[in-house]
Amino acid sequence: MALNQSGWRPQMNAVEGEAAATFTGNRALMLEEALIFEIGSLDTTGVDFAEAPKAASRLGGLERHRDIGLPGLSEPEAVRHYTRLSRQNYGIDLGFFPLGSCTMKHNPRLNERMARLPGFADIHPLQPVDTVQGALEVIDQLAHWLVTLTGMKAVAMSPKAGAHGELCGILAIKAALEARGEDRRVVLVPESAHGTNPATAAFAGFSVEDIPATPDGRVDVAALTARLGPDVAGVMITNPNTCGLFERDLKTISDAVHAAGGYVYCDGANFNAIVGKVRPGDLGVDAMHINLHKTFSTPHGGGGPGSGPVVLSEALAPYAPLPFVERQGDRFVLVEEETAGEHHGSSFGRMVSFHGQMGMFTRALTYILSHGADGLKQVAEDSVLNANYVLRSLEDVLDAPFANSGPCMHEAIFSDRGLAEGFSTLDIAKGLIDEGFHPMTVYFPLVVHGAMLVEPTETESKAALDQFIGAFRSVAQRAKAGDAALKSAPHFAPRRRLDETLAARKPVLVWKEPAQAQAAE
Ligand SMILES: *Cc1c(COP(=O)(O)O)cnc(C)c1O
Numbered sequence: 001m002a003l004n005q006s007g008w009r010p011q012m013n014a015v016e017g018e019a020a021a022t023f024t025g026n027r028a029l030m031l032e033e034a035l036i037f038e039i040g041s042l043d044t045t046g047v048d049f050a051e052a053p054k055a056a057s058r059l060g061g062l063e064r065h066r067d068i069g070l071p072g073l074s075e076p077e078a079v080r081h082y083t084r085l086s087r088q089n090y091g092i093d094l095g096f097f098p099l100g101s102c103t104m105k106h107n108p109r110l111n112e113r114m115a116r117l118p119g120f121a122d123i124h125p126l127q128p129v130d131t132v133q134g135a136l137e138v139i140d141q142l143a144h145w146l147v148t149l150t151g152m153k154a155v156a157m158s159p160k161a162g163a164h165g166e167l168c169g170i171l172a173i174k175a176a177l178e179a180r181g182e183d184r185r186v187v188l189v190p191e192s193a194h195g196t197n198p199a200t201a202a203f204a205g206f207s208v209e210d211i212p213a214t215p216d217g218r219v220d221v222a223a224l225t226a227r228l229g230p231d232v233a234g235v236m237i238t239n240p241n242t243c244g245l246f247e248r249d250l251k252t253i254s255d256a257v258h259a260a261g262g263y264v265y266c267d268g269a270n271f272n273a274i275v276g277k278v279r280p281g282d283l284g285v286d287a288m289h290i291n292l293h294k295t296f297s298t299p300h301g302g303g304g305p306g307s308g309p310v311v312l313s314e315a316l317a318p319y320a321p322l323p324f325v326e327r328q329g330d331r332f333v334l335v336e337e338e339t340a341g342e343h344h345g346s347s348f349g350r351m352v353s354f355h356g357q358m359g360m361f362t363r364a365l366t367y368i369l370s371h372g373a374d375g376l377k378q379v380a381e382d383s384v385l386n387a388n389y390v391l392r393s394l395e396d397v398l399d400a401p402f403a404n405s406g407p408c409m410h411e412a413i414f415s416d417r418g419l420a421e422g423f424s425t426l427d428i429a430k431g432l433i434d435e436g437f438h439p440m441t442v443y444f445p446l447v448v449h450g451a452m453l454v455e456p457t458e459t460e461s462k463a464a465l466d467q468f469i470g471a472f473r474s475v476a477q478r479a480k481a482g483d484a485a486l487k488s489a490p491h492f493a494p495r496r497r498l499d500e501t502l503a504a505r506k507p508v509l510v511w512k513e514p515a516q517a518q519a520a521e
Helices: 075-087 109-115 133-150 162-179 196-203 221-227 250-259 358-394 425-434 462-481 484-488 500-505 514-520
Strands: 154-156 186-190 207-211 232-238 263-267 287-289 310-312 324-328 331-335 412-414 452-454
Touching (some): 133 154, 133 310, 133 331, 154 162, 162 196, 162 232, 162 263, 162 310, 186 196, 186 221, 196 232, 196 263, 207 221, 221 250, 232 250, 250 263, 425 452, 462 484
Parallel strands (some): 186 207, 186 232
Antiparallel strands (some): 154 310, 324 331, 412 452
């Protein structure tokens, strides 16, 4: 399609054959936006620099001879470009975000205020520790509360995400086994565990064996205990699990694993549902990561880095990675090297250059202190209540495979059973976009056919949930009635339905000038 007069081309799918087609592709005040390379031209620039003085090149012939090819835009053009793009983004500050397993909940602004204090925000990891005592105290206090909330012995603060924390825990297990002089090579992973669990065990050099789930969505304890033996290093269990259920038998499982000489890794990414209510240490867990960017409300994804501290049992604490913060009298030190001592002579080494994400630590501690013990308990209770409200409000229109397995935790799961011939979970997800909701997680967990996983979180009001439930119900009914229009949803979004297979198989990642693109065709 040719560039129009204003220098950019309306997007095909926004104008094609729709009653709402406009000359520009804009809809009311929702503006279409082309790529920056399509708007800007090489001949224009937004700045007016004086001619650079002639200088002899010292690049030995390596200097660039061709134009760098960046689009030139004036300041208002650049501002509008990015503002228009930002309006096409959907985020937790804009509306409900039922993306399960990820705790897309409101991040209190108080956290941000604290993280921006210059004493936390404007420091450098190589600064002398005497000048960052307050920051180290924040890390130490957060560590204290994480250990207290989980009933564990120690915590490694440096891992940078949940999966990184899993690796930390597995490496601690490996180090403990090596110290015992035992060569155990198998890690058992139940079907109801998160996909990162088997990936982590394999990455650390273990061979992974699946343990089946019972029809009610929990670990098959008999199958698991039957497989224990001298070759089993341990188990990795997600609790609450990816079916949205609490693994009620975890203590029994831990006791059996310990009796057989193994260790218990618990994936604690779903700690949101049980914080303040259950201490994993009481259930015999040896290592568990906590996603600060989920349970403790620090922004993540496009919004920032993650942080996955790992709490450790007495058995694994000596193997924690370096560095760590330690209180010595009235000051804090950063232990950077292995020294002989009660707690640290056997560290398995170092996972990251520095000691973690200061901004995340500050936000998480702010969140914990501002909620208090009663507030954190209420987080768990309300997140579970909200998920059960969604589950019970929709189970008459959608198949809920675990509806008879007792209350769910903080995630409600539905399947595609009962939709009209040719209709799928994807159609429901796309239909929800037209209703103004970011879709839930789809096709996960894998044990449920056409899974739809909704995590409302505790920060949504009943009014917000009722609106979502109403929209979900209406879209589900259309999918059951075989409403053809749903097959091509979304109709109102800036982009229509994409060919996801083509996008995944043949992604177009580099912009080419139209002339070049035509030549390539
Ligand atoms: C998010 C999540 C992970 C991985 O955490 P990251 O911080 O994304 O690496 C692992 N397990 C479960 C259950 C999760 O929800």
